Amino acid sequence: MSLSIVIMAAGKGTRMKSSRPKVLHKLAGRPMLSHVIASTSGLQAAQQVVITGHGAEMVEAAMKAEFAQAPLQFVRQEPQLGTGHAVQQAVPVLPDDGITLILNGDTPLIHASTAQALVDACAGDKLALLTIRLDDPTGYGRIVRDETGVKVLAIVEHKDATPEQRAICEVYTGMMAAPTARLKHWLSQLNNDNAQGEYYLTDVVAMAQAEGLSVVAAQPRDEVEVLGVNSPAQLADLERRHQRAQAERLMEQGVRLADPARFDLRGTLQCGQDVDIDVNCIFEGNVVLGDEVQIGANCVIRNATIGRGAVIHPFTHIDGDTLGAHVGEGSLIGPFARLRPGAQLGNEVHIGNFVEVKNSTLGNGAKANHLAYLGDATVGERVNYGAGSITANYDGANKHRTVIGDDVHVGSNCVLVAPVTLGAGVTIGGGSTITKDVPAESLAVARGKQVTLSGWQRPQKIKR
Structure with a gap:
């Protein structure tokens, strides 16, 4: 019928x-x-x-x-x-x-x-x-x-x-x-x-x-x-009822929620064993958490897969959007980190505070621990990416890619102007702006020569 x-x-x-x-x-x-x-x-x-x-x-x-x-x-x-x-x-x-x-x-x-x-x-x-x-x-x-x-x-x-x-x-x-x-x-x-x-x-x-x-x-x-909704108050009440029910289903599966009253699921969440989720976390779209994953307080995670044993520290924002985002096993992310669409991190990767990764692949063991930006980049294994360094991936009209080989060390406060390739084992001196490819096992330094003037006096404020 x-x-x-x-x-x-x-x-x-x-x-x-x-x-x-x-x-x-x-x-x-x-x-x-x-x-x-x-x-x-x-x-x-x-x-x-x-x-x-x-x-x-x-x-x-x-x-x-x-x-x-x-x-x-x-x-x-x-x-x-x-x-x-x-x-x-x-x-x-x-x-x-x-x-x-x-x-x-x-x-x-x-x-x-x-x-x-x-x-x-x-x-x-x-x-x-x-x-x-x-x-x-x-x-x-x-x-x-x-x-x-x-x-x-x-x-x-x-x-x-x-x-x-x-x-x-x-x-x-x-x-x-x-x-x-x-x-x-x-x-x-x-x-x-x-x-x-x-x-x-x-x-x-x-x-x-x-x-x-x-x-x-x-x-x-x-x-x-x-229960129907006719007012903002009724909508809020139904939201909390629904979220509590979702939290209880997860806890029945073994997920440990610090406080089920401070948990929001706005999509699907698949969890492995021994997953810990702290308070005020929001999961959107389709999220998969592997075994022993720890999610710190006040994180927002959308359309992402987090590998076994990874730790997402508090106030981290991961948004895979339509491209998705992946965090490999044993990785440490945050606090205050941001992973944008297309971020694909290998195992044991460290992304620290105020680091942003967009449409980039990081190999196993790569680290960007402080105040950095990686956009449209392919980063090899065991790379150390210094504080304050960025990939300049946009020329005002088009995006370009940066390729960083294995075991590269990028010093602090560097600008890698894409398209550019750093070969394996390269070292980039702090404060450098790199506009040309650097061959493997080389040191590249690109900055103005320091000038020191002895006995220099600062200008004095004129009294009026």
Whole structure:
């Protein structure tokens, strides 16, 4: 039986107090809507329909860029006249058979297994609602059951509920699965005879009941799956809940987190054995940490692989972006170091404080311990790169490469003007500006001759 997924993402999100559409606000470094689309991508749906409205062009562009290979369709709800009106906009692109699963774009942590359970509960001949019991159900539609407590009779929106109905703790999460043909018929019968003058999707429950169709309920494993976001405070709360859950999963695998409340994962993190992570670290994109890796406090690591036994000292920033970054086994990085895209470090490499490496390869045992820059460079093994030295890789129009052979010693405060090659075993005298290739086992010094004037007097300040 074919499955269609409809995601409601048209709301303005007034309480977010932002010009950005609500569903594009980020949780764990990713737009909320992206989480919903990604979590349901494994359900083998024939189509995914995203209903946009406020900021439609921005939302559609963002999703097309992120899910270029996904079979996404977009329909617009303009103006926004309620949830029922929103789904009505999807009717022209829905088939006449199968099951339609309706999800919320601002409820980002729905699990694929929960969505699948909702589809299974529908089974093509029932209306299935995703419900949950909350200690504080304020704002949610209440589930009204018969006197036996088994049969679902209706969903009453909070704004329209009586005091008795507001005391009900079981709520509708805004997500349902229905036979597509019946859903299309029910949507055509909706009216806006309610306090808000809107077309409520929840009214289809009464229609299903009137037709004798069974209305069933499914529940998520955890309430975090169904918590929606309507304000910055709710977004922040959901962020911390999500991060805590990710931290607990890592600790169950043996990762030692100094404080799971001060940990952020905004992508995927794969860890070997005996990994230690200090406080306030952020991991983005795809990060792999080998066995016995130590990450110091306040580090940011994105799209990088860190080899076994490497130590990343505090306040280090590693950003591999699309090129990736690699730190070899036993390397020491930081504190206050920066590795940019294309940094590929061998084993036992030392990158010290205030050293920046970009699009460069460093061989085993190479060291740049202080205040240096290596950009577009190929650095051999056991190179010692002095404090204050840089590769001048940009001529104002094009980038050029510097090649440094094995066992080279570059003195402090040197400038290597690319393109330039230093042969194996070369020594560069401190303070030199090197513009020509240097053959192996040579000493190169390129600086002005020192002049010393005896008895020289400094100028005196003139008193006025």
